[in-house]
Each structure stands twice: as C-alpha cells, then as structure tokens.
Amino acid sequence: MDFSYSEKEEAFRQEIRDWLAVHSRDLPKWWFDPKLKRPDTDSREYHDFGVWWHKKLYDAGFVGLNWPKEYGGRGATLLEQVVFSEEMAKARVPGITNTIGIGWCGPTIMTYGTEEQKKRFLQPILKADEIWCQGFSEPEAGSDLANCQTKGVQDGDHWVVTGQKVWTSGGHFSDWAILLVRTEPEAPKHRGLTFFLLDMHAPGVTVRPLRQMTGGSEFNETFMDGVRVHKSMMVGERGRGFYVAMGTLEFERSGIGAAIGRENTVEDMIEMAKAMGKNKDPLVRQKMAQLFIEGNVIKYTGLRALSRQLHGMTPGSESGVMSYFGMEWNQRANDFAMQIQGPYARLMRDSSYAIDDGRWQYSFLRSRGNTIETGTSEIKRNVIAQRILGLPRE
Ligand SMILES: Cc1cc2nc3c(=O)[nH]c(=O)nc-3n(C[C@H](O)[C@H](O)[C@H](O)COP(=O)(O)OP(=O)(O)OC[C@H]3O[C@@H](n4cnc5c(N)ncnc54)[C@H](O)[C@@H]3O)c2cc1C
Known part of the structure; x- marks a missing residue:
C-alpha cells in the first residue's frame, strides 16, 4: 500500500x-x-x-x-x-x-447513451429533481439476470413493454427506471435483451410496494402492461442490453466510506453495551474486539485496492473480497447487537422500552438483505473461485 x-x-x-x-x-x-x-x-x-x-x-x-x-x-x-x-x-x-441514479443510471447514460439522453437526463439526476430506480430483477431472473422475460414488441417508433420486475428499490418514489427487456425472443438469452429508460409515470406502469420483515416497504413490484416506450429511450444497441446492464453493475462506488461506517457501528455498539451495563462482560469485550479487527481487515483491504488503482492497476481481487466480507460483517455485527440486548432484542421501535428506538432491530432485520442485494454471497464466492482462484466454471 x-x-x-x-x-x-x-x-x-x-x-x-x-x-x-x-x-x-x-x-x-x-x-x-x-x-x-x-x-x-x-x-x-x-x-x-x-x-x-x-x-x-x-x-x-x-x-x-x-x-x-x-x-x-x-x-x-x-x-x-x-x-x-x-x-x-x-x-x-x-x-x-438519488444513489441509484448517480451511482448506476447516470454513468450508464454517459457511457452508452445518446447525446440527447445525456442532455435530457444527467442534470436532473445530479440535482435529484428526478429520482431513478433499477428495473432488472424479475421473479425468475435474479442471479441469472439474462433470464429476464419482460417483453418488448416494436410498434412503429415505440416499443410496447409488458411484464413484471421485482425488488425495485425506491420504485415508489421514482420518476425513471433503467429497464431490461426481452426484444429478441428467438435469440440466445444473453443476446435477446435491450436496455431502455422507462418513465415510471407512463400509462400502464403500476408500482406495488412489498412489505419487508423490517416492517418497511423499501422495494416494490413493478408491473408494465402495454407501456409505450419511445425508441429514443433505448440505450446501446438492440439485443445488447445484457452487456449494457453488466456495464451498469460495474460502476461500483468506493467502499472506504463504508469502512468508516463500520467503525461507527462498533463505537455505537460500545455505547449501547455501556448503557446496558454489559461492557465489562468478557465475552462482549472479546466479540467487540473481533468485530473491530475484522472491520480493519476490510478497511485495509479496501485501501490496498485503492493503492493499486492509484498506480494505474485494476482494483484486483481485493475489491471482490471486500464486497463479500463487508456484507457478511454487517450481518455478524447486527447479530451480536441482538445478543448484547438479550431479552430487549425482541422490542421493535413501537415499544417505548426498545433500546435506541429499535434502530438495532431494524438494522438486524435489514442486514439479512445485505448478502443478497448486490449479488448473493454464493454468487460472489463463485466469482472469487473462478476469477481469482482459477477454478473451473460451474
Ligand atoms: C434489499 C434488496 C434490494 C434490491 N434492489 C434491487 C433493485 O433495485 N433492482 C433490481 O433489479 N433488483 C434488486 N434486488 C434484487 C437482487 O438483485 C436479487 O435478489 C439478487 O440478484 C438475487 O436474485 P434472486 O433474489 O432472484 O435469487 P436467486 O438468483 O433465485 O437465488 C436464490 C438462491 O440460490 C443461490 N444461487 C443462485 N444461483 C446460484 C449459483 N449459480 N451458484 C450457487 N448458488 C446460486 C443464491 O445465492 C440464493 O441463495 C434487490 C434485492 C434486495 C435483497
């Protein structure tokens, strides 16, 4: 480093x-x-x-x-x-x-979009005048994204889109979505998809929030019933949508902020343990130290990846390892917060006895999604096995 x-x-x-x-x-x-x-x-x-x-x-x-x-x-x-x-x-x-807009949609438009699309969309994304979401996953297409079934049929200057997306984070507040649509049903599955920009307020779009185990509804089912999408909303070439989407998913943000966030979590946990009179418990101390050590391992792995980039290299194996280990760490830390709380762990924010207004309970339940949302842990391990360890494809 x-x-x-x-x-x-x-x-x-x-x-x-x-x-x-x-x-x-x-x-x-x-x-x-x-x-x-x-x-x-x-x-x-x-x-x-x-x-x-x-x-x-x-x-x-x-x-x-x-x-x-x-x-x-x-x-x-x-x-x-x-x-x-x-x-x-x-x-x-x-x-x-507007994290999805700024982190993924904007960079995709900059890289693959037309000049018109850049002029129309980039500024409102930056200002959060228009909020964006990502319409990739479907009931039968998650890890295997190329299996998208949402259908697009050409009708003059428009594409008529019908189908369903799922887990659309923030879809209920979004103005626009990036969308993967099957436009070439006869082509091999990776070559049959096209990437579009979808007006979430267009006739035929219905957004239905999904209730999560946290009690909140952060993501949605998005239904499209004969939605007319103008051909000028196509990003990249027809049939090349899967590759544009892979490009989108490559635009990952630096993980260093998250590393410091982890230090904050350990600090807050120490405060919580103190307030509950548990900070002198030898097992609590051992576990806190372990989480702190692991947090630092992730942070320095991230800094090594950064150092490689600053020297003109790719982030290397470190970034895959950090992304996997960081998500698993969140779950372990939140599990431990529940253990510290003992019987109080069962009290959510609707109880006046809940510790810290139930924020640990919320984080514990929300962290279940961490090992799914940006690619499941199994898929991340597959990628590490294949690309870093050189093991054969499954
Ligand atoms: C909080 C959250 C937010 C999300 N936000 C969005 C969003 O905004 N937009 C969007 O499009 N999607 C979003 N998603 C969806 C997310 O991308 C998918 O859930 C994820 O890709 C997994 O797909 P799946 O749920 O269909 O599970 P599946 O792919 O069906 O996987 C089911 C299980 O099988 C395992 N598995 C699958 N394939 C393999 C394999 N080849 N080898 C080993 N194990 C395998 C998986 O690891 C998993 O345990 C979100 C998900 C979550 C949890």
Missing part, C-alpha cells in the same frame, strides 16, 4: 469540514440522537428529507464527485472521493439520496 494525500486533497478535506460544521446544524435532532423518534425510512417524509439534504450537498458541489465536469460533476480524483467519504462518515451525516 503506497499513497498519501496531497495539499490539494487536504484543502478539499478542510472545505468539506468547514461546510459540514455550518450545515450539519440544519439536520433534524433525530438524525444524531438514536433515542428520538424518526420518520419511517420508507415514508414520503423521510424521502423528502433525503432530497432536501441532497440538494444542499449539490449546491455545495459535493454531488457527482466522480462524474466528469462536462456532465456537471466535480471530476474529483479517486483520493478526493475517499476524503469526501471519510469526512461524511466521520461527521455521521446522511449521504446523497
């Missing part, structure tokens, strides 16, 4: 700190105090709060750090992006809101 921050990067750090010192005061009290009631994370109120904070970050020039300047981004260096993630995590303030 070999890198250090330049003067320019340290100046950027100071700029962020100065901005946060002033503007984090505008955040509601419940953001910082886990004991206070907060709106449900799937509510319109919480969403509007996220958009409000996002726009403040945008006005300060802190949105789209890795986007090129020509598309309204900051064109920041990799290390500036790391500095930003570090400072945001240290200050424990919310991140941006």
Whole structure:
C-alpha cells in the first residue's frame, strides 16, 4: 500500500469540514440522537428529507464527485472521493439520496447513451429533481439476470413493454427506471435483451410496494402492461442490453466510506453495551474486539485496492473480497447487537422500552438483505473461485 494525500486533497478535506460544521446544524435532532423518534425510512417524509439534504450537498458541489465536469460533476480524483467519504462518515451525516441514479443510471447514460439522453437526463439526476430506480430483477431472473422475460414488441417508433420486475428499490418514489427487456425472443438469452429508460409515470406502469420483515416497504413490484416506450429511450444497441446492464453493475462506488461506517457501528455498539451495563462482560469485550479487527481487515483491504488503482492497476481481487466480507460483517455485527440486548432484542421501535428506538432491530432485520442485494454471497464466492482462484466454471 503506497499513497498519501496531497495539499490539494487536504484543502478539499478542510472545505468539506468547514461546510459540514455550518450545515450539519440544519439536520433534524433525530438524525444524531438514536433515542428520538424518526420518520419511517420508507415514508414520503423521510424521502423528502433525503432530497432536501441532497440538494444542499449539490449546491455545495459535493454531488457527482466522480462524474466528469462536462456532465456537471466535480471530476474529483479517486483520493478526493475517499476524503469526501471519510469526512461524511466521520461527521455521521446522511449521504446523497438519488444513489441509484448517480451511482448506476447516470454513468450508464454517459457511457452508452445518446447525446440527447445525456442532455435530457444527467442534470436532473445530479440535482435529484428526478429520482431513478433499477428495473432488472424479475421473479425468475435474479442471479441469472439474462433470464429476464419482460417483453418488448416494436410498434412503429415505440416499443410496447409488458411484464413484471421485482425488488425495485425506491420504485415508489421514482420518476425513471433503467429497464431490461426481452426484444429478441428467438435469440440466445444473453443476446435477446435491450436496455431502455422507462418513465415510471407512463400509462400502464403500476408500482406495488412489498412489505419487508423490517416492517418497511423499501422495494416494490413493478408491473408494465402495454407501456409505450419511445425508441429514443433505448440505450446501446438492440439485443445488447445484457452487456449494457453488466456495464451498469460495474460502476461500483468506493467502499472506504463504508469502512468508516463500520467503525461507527462498533463505537455505537460500545455505547449501547455501556448503557446496558454489559461492557465489562468478557465475552462482549472479546466479540467487540473481533468485530473491530475484522472491520480493519476490510478497511485495509479496501485501501490496498485503492493503492493499486492509484498506480494505474485494476482494483484486483481485493475489491471482490471486500464486497463479500463487508456484507457478511454487517450481518455478524447486527447479530451480536441482538445478543448484547438479550431479552430487549425482541422490542421493535413501537415499544417505548426498545433500546435506541429499535434502530438495532431494524438494522438486524435489514442486514439479512445485505448478502443478497448486490449479488448473493454464493454468487460472489463463485466469482472469487473462478476469477481469482482459477477454478473451473460451474
Ligand atoms: C434489499 C434488496 C434490494 C434490491 N434492489 C434491487 C433493485 O433495485 N433492482 C433490481 O433489479 N433488483 C434488486 N434486488 C434484487 C437482487 O438483485 C436479487 O435478489 C439478487 O440478484 C438475487 O436474485 P434472486 O433474489 O432472484 O435469487 P436467486 O438468483 O433465485 O437465488 C436464490 C438462491 O440460490 C443461490 N444461487 C443462485 N444461483 C446460484 C449459483 N449459480 N451458484 C450457487 N448458488 C446460486 C443464491 O445465492 C440464493 O441463495 C434487490 C434485492 C434486495 C435483497
């Protein structure tokens, strides 16, 4: 590992700190105090709060750090992006809101889209004036994404789209979606898909929130019944949608912010254990130290990947290992939080006796999805076995 921050990067750090010192005061009290009631994370109120904070970050020039300047981004260096993630995590303030738009949809449009699409969509994505979601998964297409069955039939200048997507995160607040559609039923399955931009308010689109075990409804079923999509909304070539989608999934954000988030989780857990009089328990101490060690292993693995990138190499095996281990860590940490709480673990936020307004219970239940959402642990292990260990394909 070999890198250090330049003067320019340290100046950027100071700029962020100065901005946060002033503007984090505008955040509601419940953001910082886990004991206070907060709106449900799937509510319109919480969403509007996220958009409000996002726009403040945008006005300060802190949105789209890795986007090129020509598309309204900051064109920041990799290390500036790391500095930003570090400072945001240290200050424990919310991140941006239009994460799928900025992390995946925007970069896909920049890379594969037409000039018209870039002009029409990129700026509203950055400003969170239009919220985006990802319509890839279907009831029979998750890990095996090429199995998408949503059908598109050409009708003049339009494609008529019919089918169902599932697990569409944030679909209930979204204005647009990136969509995989089978347009060539006769072609081999990987070559029969086309990538479209879908207006979520178009006639024939129905979004139905799914109730999760957390009690919230963060993702949805999205039904399309004869939705007319203009041909100008096609991204990339007809029949090449699977490859565009693979490109989309490659746009992964730096994991360094998450590494600091892990340190925050351990710190909060120590506070919780203290408040419950459990911090002197030798088993609790052992386990806390173990989580801290593992958190650091993930962090330094991430920094090694970063160092490789700074020296012109690909992130290498480290990024796959970090993504897998990080998600599994979240689950282990939340399991342990439940163990510390003992009988209190059963109390959710609707109970006035719930510890920290039930935030640990929420995280525990939500963390079940961590080993599924960006590719399941089994699929990630398959990729490591194949690409890193050189084992044969299944
Ligand atoms: C919180 C959350 C948010 C999500 N958000 C979105 C979203 O916004 N948009 C979207 O399109 N999708 C989204 N998804 C869907 C997600 O991408 C899929 O759930 C994921 O790809 C797995 O697909 P699946 O659920 O169909 O499971 P399946 O692919 O059916 O897998 C079922 C089980 O079989 C295992 N398995 C499958 N294939 C193999 C194999 N080859 N080798 C070994 N084991 C295998 C899996 O690991 C898993 O345990 C989200 C999911 C979650 C949990």
